[in-house]
Amino acid sequence: MDSTLNKIDQDFPILDQEVNDEHLVYLDNAATAQRPNQVVNALTHFYQTDNANVHRGVHTLAERATADYEAARRKVQAFINAPEPEEVIFTKGCTDGLNLVASTYGEANIKAGDEIVISIMEHHSNLIPWQQLALKKHATLKYIHLTDDGELDMEEAARLITDKTKIVAVAHASNVMGTVNPVKQLAALAHQHGAVFVGDGAQSVPHMKVDVQDLDVDFYAFSGHKMMGPTGIGILYGKRELLEAMPPYQYGGEMIGFVHQFESTWAELPYKFEAGTQNIAGAVGLGAAVDYLNNIGMDRVQAHEKEIVNYLLPKLEALDGITVYGPQEPAKHTGVIAFNLENLHPHDVATALDMEGVAVRAGHHCAQPLMEYLGLTATARASFYLYNTLADADRLLEALQATKEFFNHGSRETK
Amino acid sequence: MDSTLNKIDQDFPILDQEVNDEHLVYLDNAATAQRPNQVVNALTHFYQTDNANVHRGVHTLAERATADYEAARRKVQAFINAPEPEEVIFTKGCTDGLNLVASTYGEANIKAGDEIVISIMEHHSNLIPWQQLALKKHATLKYIHLTDDGELDMEEAARLITDKTKIVAVAHASNVMGTVNPVKQLAALAHQHGAVFVGDGAQSVPHMKVDVQDLDVDFYAFSGHKMMGPTGIGILYGKRELLEAMPPYQYGGEMIGFVHQFESTWAELPYKFEAGTQNIAGAVGLGAAVDYLNNIGMDRVQAHEKEIVNYLLPKLEALDGITVYGPQEPAKHTGVIAFNLENLHPHDVATALDMEGVAVRAGHHCAQPLMEYLGLTATARASFYLYNTLADADRLLEALQATKEFFNHGSRETK
Amino acid sequence: MGLEKLNSLYREVILDHSDHPHHKHALPDATHKITLKNPTCGDVINLDIQLSDDDKISDIGFTGEGCTISQSSASMMTDAVMGKSKDQALHMAKTFSDMVMGKQHPQADLDELQDAAILSNIMTFPARIKCATLAWWALQRALLKDDSTEDEEKGAI
Amino acid sequence: MGLEKLNSLYREVILDHSDHPHHKHALPDATHKITLKNPTCGDVINLDIQLSDDDKISDIGFTGEGCTISQSSASMMTDAVMGKSKDQALHMAKTFSDMVMGKQHPQADLDELQDAAILSNIMTFPARIKCATLAWWALQRALLKDDSTEDEEKGAI
Numbered sequence A, B: 001m002d003s004t005l006n007k008i009d010q011d012f013p014i015l016d017q018e019v020n021d022e023h024l025v026y027l028d029n030a031a032t033a034q035r036p037n038q039v040v041n042a043l044t045h046f047y048q049t050d051n052a053n054v055h056r057g058v059h060t061l062a063e064r065a066t067a068d069y070e071a072a073r074r075k076v077q078a079f080i081n082a083p084e085p086e087e088v089i090f091t092k093g094c095t096d097g098l099n100l101v102a103s104t105y106g107e108a109n110i111k112a113g114d115e116i117v118i119s120i121m122e123h124h125s126n127l128i129p130w131q132q133l134a135l136k137k138h139a140t141l142k143y144i145h146l147t148d149d150g151e152l153d154m155e156e157a158a159r160l161i162t163d164k165t166k167i168v169a170v171a172h173a174s175n176v177m178g179t180v181n182p183v184k185q186l187a188a189l190a191h192q193h194g195a196v197f198v199g200d201g202a203q204s205v206p207h208m209k210v211d212v213q214d215l216d217v218d219f220y221a222f223s224g225h226k227m228m229g230p231t232g233i234g235i236l237y238g239k240r241e242l243l244e245a246m247p248p249y250q251y252g253g254e255m256i257g258f259v260h261q262f263e264s265t266w267a268e269l270p271y272k273f274e275a276g277t278q279n280i281a282g283a284v285g286l287g288a289a290v291d292y293l294n295n296i297g298m299d300r301v302q303a304h305e306k307e308i309v310n311y312l313l314p315k316l317e318a319l320d321g322i323t324v325y326g327p328q329e330p331a332k333h334t335g336v337i338a339f340n341l342e343n344l345h346p347h348d349v350a351t352a353l354d355m356e357g358v359a360v361r362a363g364h365h366c367a368q369p370l371m372e373y374l375g376l377t378a379t380a381r382a383s384f385y386l387y388n389t390l391a392d393a394d395r396l397l398e399a400l401q402a403t404k405e406f407f408n409h410g411s412r413e414t415k
Numbered sequence C, D: 001m002g003l004e005k006l007n008s009l010y011r012e013v014i015l016d017h018s019d020h021p022h023h024k025h026a027l028p029d030a031t032h033k034i035t036l037k038n039p040t041c042g043d044v045i046n047l048d049i050q051l052s053d054d055d056k057i058s059d060i061g062f063t064g065e066g067c068t069i070s071q072s073s074a075s076m077m078t079d080a081v082m083g084k085s086k087d088q089a090l091h092m093a094k095t096f097s098d099m100v101m102g103k104q105h106p107q108a109d110l111d112e113l114q115d116a117a118i119l120s121n122i123m124t125f126p127a128r129i130k131c132a133t134l135a136w137w138a139l140q141r142a143l144l145k146d147d148s149t150e151d152e153e154k155g156a157i
């Protein structure tokens, strides 16, 4: 185990607490990550020294706040290797970014009869915007399904993506099955047919090195809170020529050129898409999260999670009466693992694990069409991040064992 | 002067700093307020003890985070006296809330030939959404203008608002002139003609007691950051029957009932309008800001600002070569004061004041149509809040005097 | 494991009800039928009620899927309301939903709920309150709605 | 007042230029005309350039409104480029915008800017950089654009 990574939990005081008289093991990172002191301190520092509204301001605090805000943008730009800072737009989160693309690019470019291709494993945030756009425009929504191993069926993808396709939108990594999708290949397929590719990076950017130029994605959205940044901040990357051709999304302060009573012109990128006062402190905090990740190195973050999965997955699959969804090979798996225990509803499992201090999620994970496709109503899900350890994996395994015993009348009879 | 209020500056460490070797006097509160320690501590506490994603989560942290988030909603509900918590929607900010109404209620209810009435003093955020909606729908946008004293011309309002009017949208308080508009009267006028009234509360909620039931507004939007809450959080209040009839604004996690491959149903209020992970910590911080304001009492906040304006405005108006815009009577004025010095561009004035440690804003204040109407390109603007003092008003007056002397070759010649 | 706390939720009687639910069968010709789903977890209940001419619940049955709490709650609910009048049943549903929100109630009201009263513990598991109330909401909606069938998607809680 | 710092921005020469701007008049028949506005503060410049057949700036004039910095910058710019070739003028515009962003330049380049070089101080006032560059951007756009007039709204910086 990477020994430096084992020491970082001192940066996360929230992890040092008892829950139901047990030491907390937080395995709900796919829902939201925890924030290191460095990020919280960046927020506090901003509010206590530089806070002001950005741009337009002539006074010193406004200059400092603007510099902080734009520095955060450039940190993110470098982090995802975007060509230019103007292509990095601050949003409220991944959902906001995907809706932005559907409502502006989609609204302007999708006509009746056009096709939009997504996958059956999409999170609702990368599914309903396209579904509703298709309904509104009388376009056709098509789904790429899965291979038996829980991977995207790329043969089907190649059949579905045709010259009728205008948009292909797929998650880089699944928030349920831990699958990593071949986004670069999908983007190339889309481009062959003149379509744009929208990547949902919510579960990838926090966990692996992402290079938007190498992937050649046209749009790419993700959230700050899943990569240890604050809530209420996210990023939409878009290629300049596409962003420039798009109408604005929201109207208000900062996104304008000239406003007359009956017409207006818009600001240059990125401000055209940043109407009103943005989450300035949130951006600064996201910049601090990027610094934190860079300090460790995304390769090490990924290797650390891989090590946990390599250790845990075989042991988990060996449990009696468990079903693990998604790829069964650790090598193909991110730190997100969905599973069910036989005859036990995942909500009961999650409650029981919580009694053991182990925080997992249970439900449809905002992926109802995937659940329906897999013939499930819900699953439990454990998801790991850089501060988790092999000991956490052991705690999960023990707690699952105890849960099974309890509900299989073991504990109940000894009561 | 209210002596308790004079002691609160210890809650605002940012105010205790030197800017250009002078002690900071922050008079840019209409752009954004400063945050007391109580708000920053609430953020830190949330991130270090309860942070998790809300709803759906079965584990203890998720339960605590959900309770924190919903408690913040109820604090805001009580603060503006909204009938029900479901009518209080968390947004990214005032701009987001106004765009939400224009894109959902407006989109669904405005037809060609309909009329939308706004005022000439609107901030771009309560102007361009209606302007663009009117352009898109071939509806007519009409402006209520001003009386000579910088107040809304209510006779014109009564003429403009007719049975053709479908939406009336006006700021409760101007962010340029310090005028308070008779929102209750405007809402009644709108209702007489079957129109809905949208209030922009960005400059009112932070500074006076607002009761949405007494005002009988249909929608009312404001921002957290102008009332000492975090950036990236705001509120849209809407009447239940209107919100229920509206389509969603954004699509994604949390705002759904059932999602099938080709159709979806929506969640109940308020979640229908809260797609994706919200600014959870931001909501908690806003709740802390509401507590802070309640502790002081909005009546005292308002009285404090009135006292400063009563003191400052006559002295300001007495300066040689100054023009103060908006109402000239202190009683009619909020703590927002726009002015210009003769023969001096407001940008030069703001830079000079900044050299004196006095932070004011200069520009069009996101109200270009108002500037055009007043025959101006820009003004300087000083805006006060509860931590400002009469001494701050004196510092502004002295700095203005010094600025005038400097540019009138006083200081230049003694150089 | 915080076994005491888990035991306090999953009492023997609850686990018995979920292992061997009572009245778990459909009543094809029932006078009142409803399907309710909890979108959060996918739990679904189909509730069939036979109301006699004098507005008494002469038979009741449920089918569907869900967690231990929702299944046992449905089983306990059917036990409790069997033979009761429509108004009594509605009163019990109100008592139940008040109880799980932590509101005080006369002991007589709680006694009437029979085994179901044991779910008052659910208060301390806020995320599970919906699981416990699903069956009672279905009862309420089935008895109050005008038409005898309801679109399942609309019936989401 | 932090008078030294204010003096370092508003040097005597700058105030002189803004009080008595050079070439502040229109050239109705100029070969190149442009109107540029800074939407942030409403500053506006109308720039008229007379280019001779051998691409030399034989005359130049500006009108418009703005702050001390933008007015004096326009005045100093017109002084500096008068008589220069189109290419030289473009080179100077590049030098100027690099200079105010803090990039290093050979002293000869800076000397060429004449009085305008004094605006290198603007770097330390980031909010005012746009004020200083407005005139130079207008010069650049006027010389580079194809058609001789440009829609003023499009010409916003």
Ligand SMILES: Cc1ncc(COP(=O)(O)O)c(C=O)c1O
Residues within 6 Å of the ligand: A253, A275, A276, A277, A278, B030, B031, B093, B094, B095, B096, B123, B125, B126, B171, B173, B174, B175, B200, B202, B203, B223, B225, B366
């Ligand atoms: C009157 C008014 N309306 C709307 C806004 C927009 O608020 P925000 O930028 O926080 O979205 C402002 C703030 O500048 C304002 O002063």
Ligand SMILES: Cc1ncc(COP(=O)(O)O)c(C=O)c1O
Residues within 6 Å of the ligand: A030, A031, A093, A094, A095, A096, A123, A125, A126, A171, A173, A174, A175, A200, A202, A203, A223, A225, A366, B253, B275, B276, B277, B278
């Ligand atoms: C794959 C995926 N896409 C999109 C989202 C939406 O992110 P957010 O809720 O932060 O907007 C999530 C997070 O739940 C996700 O996992």
